Amino acid sequence: MEAASPARQARGQERVEQILRATLAVIGRGGVGAVTHRTVAEEAGVPLGSLTYYFGSKQELLREALRLHVVEDAGRLRALAAELADSGADGQQIVDGFADVLESGHPDIAQFELYLEAARDPALREVAAESLRAYAEVAEAALRAAGVPNASGAASVVVAAIDGLGLHRSAAGDKAVDLRAALALLLRALSPPSGA
Amino acid sequence: MEAASPARQARGQERVEQILRATLAVIGRGGVGAVTHRTVAEEAGVPLGSLTYYFGSKQELLREALRLHVVEDAGRLRALAAELADSGADGQQIVDGFADVLESGHPDIAQFELYLEAARDPALREVAAESLRAYAEVAEAALRAAGVPNASGAASVVVAAIDGLGLHRSAAGDKAVDLRAALALLLRALSPPSGA
DNA sequence: CGGAAACTCGTACTTGCGTACAAGTTTCCC
């Protein structure tokens, strides 16, 4: 059901991954619009023919690349969530942690491109949803550790705010958005027991 | 300095607007990637040649279209802000107001495409920043009316959260994100005087 | 060791793109 791809050998797997990573690099640099078989082939250092050999279409290539991005991201995030759940970090540490993640450019351009692409390609919906779930888990673990009351509900707000801040930052330039201040304010507001 | 465009006559202005609106429609439907001279020309019902006559390049067309989007949005939003500032709405009304805006699909796909495009095209930075300013004004007016303490600081968080929620909603499907609940939680958290 | 399956890769085809442009029409103003 995976198109007409032949069963892959070990060598092939490597190449597939190499191509997918190159695709993500291209997306990060120039967005989904910059992805062409030729740019990806050059980035990956493979001949043009490889792309059509391993991927039935450009759309399939895009989908698989974004899927890889999410799988890896989700893995890393869940590890971080487990870590946060153990060591009881306080509010300030959490703010710093989130801000660091944001400033190291983490909510990558690729992440936003995934969202927009998923808005159009139903096959990516589930991938996007999985990504959101992973983010929410980390946020929830962090909030719970910080003693925030309704951690489960608050998590989705925090994730939305983080993505929003990251997006605004990418769009308007670094100086226009004060990440740390905004996050601190949000965390402080959520902290005192107020809602049931 | 506006390229080699000749001074426009009244008739020309209409056509320019028609083309720009068609461009926004195409973006809304298929993203920036779907914008081609041909798709826009068909959408606008004008011949292909018109596009090159009025716009020196495709990039210029894109920029002007997004600029128009922001100018109109900003105008409408500022009017709404003024309205909110007058009639003292309570928290629940504000949540409902925001949620309605979100559910009517307002933070349009075009808005998100603008953000991503601005991340790559410096000429769009200022446009994106203006858009964010307008959003922040509305949010601030609403929060102030609701008696939120640090309305100015909180506004940017609220705007980020709204954009984030809208984006997640577009990406993962309507049911995956509970807008109203998330917004209500956020507003409730911000409401009691806690931060200075 | 032999053949089938997986893989490699240069090349070529078709399509759709941005853009240019020439030949025409309308509009405006003196």
Added chain:
DNA sequence: GGGAAACTTGTACGCAAGTACGAGTTTCCG
């Protein structure tokens, strides 16, 4: 009413895109 400037539009050019493919090489397994 005449001429210049604004506008209109069909057509065409060159290029880059996605994709197809055939001829070759490697890898695996019975």
